[in-house]
Amino acid sequence: xxxxxxxxKEARFGTERALYAAKDLRLDRCRFEGAEDGESALKESHGxxxxxxxxxxxxxxxxxxxxxxxxxxxxxxxxxALWYDTDVxxxxxxxxxxxxxxxxxxxxxxxxxxxSPEFGWKSRALDLKDVSLTSxxxxxxxxxxxADRLRFTGKxxxxxxxxxxxxxxxxxxxxxxxxxxxxxVTDSEVDGEYLGWYSEGLTFVRCHIKGTQPLCYCKRLxxxxxxxxxxxxxxxxxxxxxEIRGTIDSVKNxxxxxxxxxxxxxxxxxxxxxxxxxxxxxxxx
Numbered sequence: 001x002x003x004x005x006x007x008x009k010e011a012r013f014g015t016e017r018a019l020y021a022a023k024d025l026r027l028d029r030c031r032f033e034g035a036e037d038g039e040s041a042l043k044e045s046h047g048x049x050x051x052x053x054x055x056x057x058x059x060x061x062x063x064x065x066x067x068x069x070x071x072x073x074x075x076x077x078x079x080x081a082l083w084y085d086t087d088v089x090x091x092x093x094x095x096x097x098x099x100x101x102x103x104x105x106x107x108x109x110x111x112x113x114x115x116s117p118e119f120g121w122k123s124r125a126l127d128l129k130d131v132s133l134t135s136x137x138x139x140x141x142x143x144x145x146x147a148d149r150l151r152f153t154g155k156x157x158x159x160x161x162x163x164x165x166x167x168x169x170x171x172x173x174x175x176x177x178x179x180x181x182x183x184x185v186t187d188s189e190v191d192g193e194y195l196g197w198y199s200e201g202l203t204f205v206r207c208h209i210k211g212t213q214p215l216c217y218c219k220r221l222x223x224x225x226x227x228x229x230x231x232x233x234x235x236x237x238x239x240x241x242x243e244i245r246g247t248i249d250s251v252k253n254x255x256x257x258x259x260x261x262x263x264x265x266x267x268x269x270x271x272x273x274x275x276x277x278x279x280x281x282x283x284x285x
Contacts, residue, residue: 003024004024004025004026004047004049005023005024005025006024006025006026007025007026007027007028008025008026008027008028008030009028009029009030010028010029010030011027011030011031012030012031012032012033012034013030013031013032013034013038013041014032014033014034014035014036014037014038014057015034015036015038016036016038016039016040017038017039017040017041017043018032018038018041019041019042019045020040020041020042020043020044020045021043021044021045021046022042022045022046022048023045023046023047024046024047025045025047025048025049026048026049026051027048027049027050027051027053028051028052028053029051029052029053030050030053030054031053031054031056032053032054032055032056032057032060033054033055033056033057034057037057038057039057039058039059039060040058040059040060040062041055041057041059041060042060042061042064042067043059043061043062043063043064044062044063044064045061045064045065045067046064046065046066047065047066047067048061048064048066048067048068049067049068050067050068050069050070050072051070051071051072052070052071052072053069053072053073054072054073054075055072055073055074055075055078055081056075056077056078057077057078058077058078058079058080059079059080059081059083060074060078060081061081061082061083061085061088062080062082062083062084062085063083063084063085064082064085064088065085065086065087066086066087066088067085067087067088067089068088068089068090068091069088069089069090069091069093070090070091070092070093071091071092071093072090072093072094073093073094074093074094074095074096074097074100075096075097076096076097077097078095078096078097078100079097079098079099080097080098080099080100080102081095081097081099081100081101082100082101082102082104082107083099083101083102083103083104084103084104085104085105085107086104086105086106087105087106088104088106088107088108089107089108089109090107090108090109090110090112091109091110091111091112092110092111092112093112093113094112094113094114095109095112095113095114095115095116096114096115096116097116098116098117098118099116099117099118099119099121100114100116100119100120101116101119101120101121101123101126102118102120102121102122102123103121103122103123104123104124104126105123105124105125106124106125107123107125107126107127108126108127108129109126109127109128109129109131110128110129110130110131111129111130111131112130112131112132113131113132114131114132114133114134114135115133115134115135116133116134116135117135117136117137118135118136118137118138118140119133119135119137119138119139120135120138120139120140120142120145121139121140121141121142122140122141122142123139123142123143123145124142124143124144125143125144126139126142126144126145126146127145127146127147128145128146128147128148128150129147129148129149130148130149131147131149131150131151132151133150133151133152133153133154134152134153134154135152135154135157136154136155136156137154137155137156137157138152138154138156138157138158139157139158139159139161139164140156140159140160140161141159141160141161142158142161142162142164143161143162143163144162144163144164145158145161145163145164145165145166146164146165146166147164147165147166147167147169148166148167148168148169149167149168149169150166150169150170150171151169151170152169152170152171152172152173153172153173154172154173155173155174155175156173156174156175156176156178157171157173157175157176157177158173158176158177158180158183159175159176159177159178159179159180160178160179160180161177161180161181161183162180162181162182163181163182163183164180164182164183164184164185165183165184166183166184166185166186166188167185167186167187167188168186168187168188169185169188169189170188170189170191171185171188171189171190171191171192172191172192173190173191173192174192174193174194174211175192175193175194175195175197176190176192176195176196177195177196177199177202178194178196178197178198178199179197179198179199180196180199180200180202181199181200181201182200182201183199183201183202183203184203184204184205185203185204185205185207186204186205186206186207187205187206187207188204188207188208189207189208189210190204190207190208190209190210191209191210191211192210192211193211193212193213194211194212194213194214194216195209195211195214195215196214196215196218196221197215197216197217197218198217198218199215199218199219199221200218200219200220201219201220202215202218202220202221202222203221203222203223203224204222204223204224204226205224205225205226206224206225206226207223207226207227208226208227208228208229209223209226209227209228209229209231210228210229210230210231211230211231212230212231212232212233213232213233213234213236214228214231214234214235215234215235215238215240216233216234216235216236216237216238217236217237217238218235218238218239218240219238219239220239221235221238221239221240221241221242221257222240222241222242223240223241223242223243223244224243225243225245226242226243226244226245227244227245227246228244228246228247228248228249228261230249231248231249232249232250232265233250233251233252233268234248234249234250234251234252235251235252235254235259235279236252236253236254237253237254237255237273237274237275238254238255238256238257239255239256239257240254240256240257240258240259240279241257241258242257242258242259242260242261243260244259244260244261244262245261245262246261246262246263247261247262247263247264247265248261248263248264248265249265249266250264250265250266250267250268251264251266251267251268251281252268252269252270253268253269253270253273253275253277254277254279254281255275255276255277255278255279256278256279257279257280258279258280258281258282259279259280259281259282260282261282261283262283262284263283263284264281264283267281
């Protein structure tokens, strides 16, 4: 059972390090704001419960260990809210402000709306469930990420990630999963240009994939029972095993493996291909 030695209700904190190194503290409807423009309100804290709190100042939770936030709001002014943290749970909240989570371990977020450029960089053991995320550059070098029912909109996402599992999600993004390793996406829609280049061990299961020039220069690429839309020049120089229902607009210079599809608009093999295209292309049943 959680034990908090002190409770603070409906207080305002605006000064520098207002609750520095606090321990076993419950915050109820508190506001971190004010003309003092103080930062790092809860830095180096342990065992924090924040309920229905409002954060409008920079760097509130750095080096925090063991925190629960529920029904909270972080504004655009709440820059770099969580850095170097471990064991943090966030639910039913709103997170805005650039660099909201970075270099953290064991952060669990659910039923939360996030708008944060450069979200989740260099973090480990992130768990997202029922989250709506807008981020221009999300999850760079993140490891051991699990996401279920994630609704993502952005640009350069999941680059250099390792050990990612995504299910029942919508990803609207370009240049996703570049240089990613050991990633599995199931029962999801992935919509964006230049998907998954230079990845290794990238797997899609029952996914719908949209966008030009997907999945080039890949190693150990696997597509199982997937569909593709507006996908042209696919799989260039990739080592791939793909089972596609419906049509692929075109495939180009597929290096190794097998590509099976009901229809392929064009199979392109060029004389200037850097690698000899040796993949087996199978059209129809």
